Amino acid sequence: MSTRTRRRPDAAGRAALRLYAHAPLPVRAHVHGRWWSAPFAPVVAALPPSGRILEVGCGHGLFSAYAALTSADRSVVGVDIDESKIAHAQVAAQGFGSGLSFTVEPSGAVPPGPWAAVVFVDVLYLLPAAEQRRLLAEAAGSLAPDGVIVVKEMDTRPRWKARWNTWQETVSVKVLRLTAGSSFDFVEPGEMAGWLSELGLVTRHERIDRGRLHPHHLLIAGRG
Numbered sequence: 001m002s003t004r005t006r007r008r009p010d011a012a013g014r015a016a017l018r019l020y021a022h023a024p025l026p027v028r029a030h031v032h033g034r035w036w037s038a039p040f041a042p043v044v045a046a047l048p049p050s051g052r053i054l055e056v057g058c059g060h061g062l063f064s065a066y067a068a069l070t071s072a073d074r075s076v077v078g079v080d081i082d083e084s085k086i087a088h089a090q091v092a093a094q095g096f097g098s099g100l101s102f103t104v105e106p107s108g109a110v111p112p113g114p115w116a117a118v119v120f121v122d123v124l125y126l127l128p129a130a131e132q133r134r135l136l137a138e139a140a141g142s143l144a145p146d147g148v149i150v151v152k153e154m155d156t157r158p159r160w161k162a163r164w165n166t167w168q169e170t171v172s173v174k175v176l177r178l179t180a181g182s183s184f185d186f187v188e189p190g191e192m193a194g195w196l197s198e199l200g201l202v203t204r205h206e207r208i209d210r211g212r213l214h215p216h217h218l219l220i221a222g223r224g
């Protein structure tokens with residue numbers, strides 16, 4: 001069963017996009033493109049309504065900003081390896097207060113918790129499977145007792161959506177170099193759920209790709 005998600009931004013989505021109103025045109029185009037292509041609403045709905053939230057691989061920070069804007073009780077920290085994207089995210093967050101901040105972190109780093117949630121939105125596929133697994137273990141170790149790991153990724157099925165996604169990522173990562181990375185490794189959701197289970201987490205899987213060309217899916221893992 002898959003959830004249909006709307007593309008038109010809700011009030012918090014519009015407010016998040018407005019944070020980039022004075023950003024250079026390529027950044028504005030990028031964040032609007034991200035909103036249009038990625039179903040952020042069900043990912044944000046999987047986060048706890050309050051507490052410290054970490055987004056690993058936050059890019060320009062649109063998802064982190066949206067998470068902060070959908071609940072004033074969340075304190076969101078976004079980290080990424082890309083200094084230029086983080087610089088734009090920091091400008092966007094100016095005036096937001098302490099509820100939204102961004103820092104550059106080296107690849108594979110998870111800043112110290114405890115986190116109410118660690119969220120990955122279209123990031124893990126840029127790492128080899130073994131590194132994805134190691135990063136998830138690191139994230140699990142940094143969770144608060146009732147914390148959750150939320151992973152938004154692309155499924156390997158149906159095959160036609162997976163092929164379309166791989167083609168588009170090839171253009172984005174290897175040709176246009178819009179995203180840091182040199183290869184991708186889309187892990188089958190059942191396999192990733194197995195890794196999380198070995199970390200002692202109970203995982204729920206949700207498809208969020210109804211009406212969309214990309215095979216978006218969500219894994220939500222907590223201690224039960």
Ligand SMILES: C[S@@+](CC[C@H](N)C(=O)[O-])C[C@H]1O[C@@H](n2cnc3c(N)ncnc32)[C@H](O)[C@@H]1O
Nearest residue numbers: 034057058059080081082107108121122123180
């Ligand atoms: C497709 S973008 C997604 C950005 C953001 N999460 C969003 O949904 O808009 C992938 C991001 O992952 C970042 N990234 C790639 N490898 C990473 C790593 N090893 N650690 C942290 N971030 C990484 C890239 O710099 C890029 O900003």
